[in-house]
Amino acid sequence: MATPVEETAALARRRPTLEDVAKLAGVSRGTVSRVINGGLNVRPSVISSVNAAIGELHYSVNQTARNLASGRTGSVAFVISERQDHLFEDPNFGLFVRIFSRELRPLGFHLLVTAAQEREEEVFLGDYLSSGHVDGAILALPHEDEYLLGRLIESRLPLVVLGAPIGRDDADRCSWIAINDEEAAETATRYLLARCHGPVATITGPVDTSSGRFRLAGFRRALGPLFREDLVVNGDWSSTSGQEGVEELLRRAPDLGGLFVASDLMALGAMRGLRAAQRGVPRDVAVVGFDDSSASLITDPPLTTVRNPFAETALEAVRILDDLLSGRATEPSHVILPTELVVRDSA
Amino acid sequence: MATPVEETAALARRRPTLEDVAKLAGVSRGTVSRVINGGLNVRPSVISSVNAAIGELHYSVNQTARNLASGRTGSVAFVISERQDHLFEDPNFGLFVRIFSRELRPLGFHLLVTAAQEREEEVFLGDYLSSGHVDGAILALPHEDEYLLGRLIESRLPLVVLGAPIGRDDADRCSWIAINDEEAAETATRYLLARCHGPVATITGPVDTSSGRFRLAGFRRALGPLFREDLVVNGDWSSTSGQEGVEELLRRAPDLGGLFVASDLMALGAMRGLRAAQRGVPRDVAVVGFDDSSASLITDPPLTTVRNPFAETALEAVRILDDLLSGRATEPSHVILPTELVVRDSA
DNA sequence: GTGAAAGCGCTAACAG
DNA sequence: CTGTTAGCGCTTTCAC
Secondary structure (H helix, E strand, O other), X not given: OOOHHHHHHHHHHOXXXXXXXXXXXXXXXXHHHHHHOOOOOOOHHHHHHHHHHHHHHOOOOOHHHHHHHHOOOOEEEEEEEOOOOOOOOOHHHHHHHHHHHHHHHHHOOEEEEEEEOOHHHHHHHHHHXXXXXXXXXXXXXXXXXXXXXXXXXXXXXXXXXXXXXXXXXXXXXXXXEEEOHHHHHHHHHHHHHHHOOOOEEEEEOOOOEHHHHHHHHHHHHHHHHHOOHHHEEEOOOOHHHHHHHHHHHHHHOOOOOEEEEOOHHHHHHHHHHHHHOOOOOOOOOEEEOOEOOOHHHHOOOOXXXXXXXXXXXXXXXXXXXXXXXXXXXXXOOEEEEOOEEEOOOOO | OOOHHHXXXXXXXXXXXXXXXXXXXXXXXXXXXXXXXOOOOOOHHHHHHHHHHHHXXXXXXXXXXXXXXXXXXXXXXXXXXXXXXXXXXXXXXXXXXXXXXXXXXXXXXXXXXXXXXXHHHHHHHHHHHHOOXXXXXXXXXXXXXXXXXXXXXXXXXXXXXXXXXXXXXXXXXXXXEEEOHHHHXXXXXXXXXXXXXXXXXXXXXXXXXXXXXXXXXXXXXXXXXXXXXXXXXXXXXXXXHHHHHHHHHHHHOOOOOEEEEOOHHHHHHHHHHHHHOOOOOOOOOEEEOOEOOOHHHHOOOOOEEEEOOHHHHHHHHHHHHHHHHHOOOXXXXXXXXXXXXXOOOOO
16 A cells, blocks of 8 residues: 555656546546536536646546547548558648548547558558547548458448549448549530630549549540540649640640640649640640649639539538437438539630 | 347447457457467467457457557657648658658557647647647647647657757757758858859748748858848748749849749749749849759759758657657757758759 | 446456 | 456446
């Protein structure tokens, strides 16, 4: 049995616990617990003496113990599985993080951003997420055949995916929010076709991403019989790949009349390439981008593009996750948000 | 007392525990714990039967319980306190995240990226970090007078700060890694002075950041009596602010001969502005940037800049934190990494 | 209102 | 090598 003196010395070393606060305030652990959880059903005078003890001891709750006892963690993960080195360079990424943390906070959840680039990291991250570290997750998984997604669906962690998961039959077992990429790309391409002369080409996103594939599919559908395989080049979402893409396209078709670029950032690069090749936009080549990101305003001329409702997507994701976490919803939701063509001066 | 049938039914519902695995494998909880923690001092045959039970039950450990029992969480936070909206748009950010997670994984730590933009969020994040959710943190706190830093130092969480914390006297109570911004800026400016005619100006970073302030101080020191207040404009690290900055400088000093820009990204914008104003680089205006980031290679001409050892900084941060976490180090470390001028074609 | 007590699921001595 | 047994610090009934 420790003497009072020893106890005091020990207290100085280790972190104070609920027990310490209770002892100092002269109440039971249960009462202290009630106070730090809102103070319901506790006499005001007791509340203040407990708070005084908390202040004196510099007490702060041990989340781990609280988690174990209550069965929840108060955290939500934003999971980014990006195989490229462009991780975090996407400007939309910051927007998502900002909205998620702002919306989750009043709900009592912290946002943790986690990333995995290779399989080994995905496994490590899967362990983390499925072992009770977080209450739920929002996933940005641009690629097909996501190991992580399967793993997390299996673990029954409440999940919301940004973008419709493709290439798996259990995709509907999780909630997702998407746009109709194919339709949006088709609309954009039709607009282009109606306003330019000469062949219409496209610079696509990576073909192993759903956005990349579906935007190409929409382009193809709009062109119908006019579609030419040689007027398709693949990009990787980077502006550099847009610039290189347009250089290649101009070699293949010097009389290029229109260009549908699967992202604004690539369109930025493509317009740089067009200028270098002395092609006027939209006079010689009309250009339409995709996303309506900040990049679409800094191009010269301003870019005609497809609005991608990022903010609405983020808000919807939080709403769905909250429903799942609170038990208000028990079945997954699937939402398709509308897009629209934003006409500026490049086409 | 539950009947066997009831027990089986319950098992299907709730998550399996160590106890369930132990029962199925016919061993004790302790043994299962040993197996999942490396299997030291366990007979091979027992290991495999335990693993079989784990597989059959789809067991995965409850991290919360493990944390509570072991007193560690296995996570490290990367904390970014960014008041601007440019959060996550810094390309160096992705590099840090990549290096941290790659280096921490073999050490057994997960990386959590957390962000706070306003005071309210900082408080919320401070609660999170100081309540046992993570074992340690790496902080990117560009601004002075960081509430979070003080809060975390107080909480005694093992900490490493990227960049020397300024504006507080307890800065040395935490570990930090920095470069000598002032000296580097002075060297860069002297180089510029020796190679150009006409007044030499600067576009600074935000003055409430240590990098912003110290790089300006170095610029000023290099100029000495030649320093002119009107040849200083403040930027915010964005390329746009670089472009606007140079436009303003050209209005104030049409005979501008040299330009020291406190970041490559701003230098990129500045060079765009110089081109728009028909000024040749380096013929009319010599330009030196700072960071040696990827932006410095895509400018035309390639940018002369100061190499900022980001990768080394990241590695060093992990090393120091690991020492702190493992108990090998008990005192904070302070490291200043060398910089060097990288001469390309812009000056 | 408040105290007492039973866990939450795991780790880490400590025996044997 | 393996089982037993204390806890880790908190929440949450259940009495009083």
